[in-house]
Amino acid sequence: MHVDFQGLAAGLAVGLGVIGPGLGIGILTAKSSEAIGRNPDAAGAIRTNMILGAALAEGLGILSFVLGILLWTKIV
Template identity: 45%
Template sequence: MLSLIMLQAAAAGLSQLGAAIGAGLAAIGAGIGIGKIGGSAMEAIGRQPEAAGDIRMNMIIIGALVEGVALFAVIICLLALYA
């Protein structure tokens, strides 16, 4: 496995490998972040059902911000890959 990665790095260049790893890490980080946001929001709604509307609105706003940051990271990695 490691030898395959090393061969790909030698063939494609380390910048392309770094860009691909960076895009993958950005996507994984966004998934983990949104999962934590959703889990925490469900716990909060379970504790205070009367505040469900406010919690849901904040969850959607924060989720959109996390997705925006992840999109910027992936785009920067793709620019590094193809530029």
């Protein structure tokens, strides 16, 4: 990869890679809050599923961050 585009590629990999997980976690939290508001008795199950979904979505963000670091250090 050309040296001039190395920083650009790393920045785009991280920046564009966290847009989806960020939106997903935001929507997940909003809908979970709505569901708990409608049915407070199911708050425990809803909260557990929300945390699991947020962890999986955040994993994609961390993966794009690692990819950006690998691109920056010329490992890939």
